Amino acid sequence: xxxxxxxxxxxxxxxxxxxxxxxxxxxxxxxxxxxxxxxxxxxxxxxxxxxxxxxxxxxxxxxxxxxxxxxxxxxxxxxxxxxxxxxxxxxxxxxxxxxxxxxxxxxxxxxxxxxxx
Numbered sequence: 001x002x003x004x005x006x007x008x009x010x011x012x013x014x015x016x017x018x019x020x021x022x023x024x025x026x027x028x029x030x031x032x033x034x035x036x037x038x039x040x041x042x043x044x045x046x047x048x049x050x051x052x053x054x055x056x057x058x059x060x061x062x063x064x065x066x067x068x069x070x071x072x073x074x075x076x077x078x079x080x081x082x083x084x085x086x087x088x089x090x091x092x093x094x095x096x097x098x099x100x101x102x103x104x105x106x107x108x109x110x111x112x113x114x115x116x117x
Contacts, residue, residue, distance in 0.1 A: 013061075017057065023049055027042060028071050
């Protein structure tokens with residue numbers, strides 16, 4: 001059974017919303033992998049995808065937009081996890097530096113010149 005011209009128009013009108021959904025999936029994938037630079041580079045693409053959309057999307061796009069919204073929420077959670085991990089690493093580094101500085105202060109100063117030469 002062949003599709004009707006109306007079905008073809010509906011598919012065509014949903015294509016921008018499918019692209020938004022695919023873009024959201026890519027963002028989630030990159031966030032999950034910790035590829036922040038690549039994720040940040042996608043910002044311009046997001047602007048391109050949303051620039052020409054009507055203020056009121058077609059009703060048929062509702063499911064795609066809802067799924068994209070949920071994916072964006074998952075991406076936000078992934079980014080929060082990455083941020084928290086980064087902050088924990090920074091805190092660990094600061095503690096290690098303070099400990100090293102404390103031990104360094106206990107060492108007796110050594111002469112810079114080897115007098116046995």
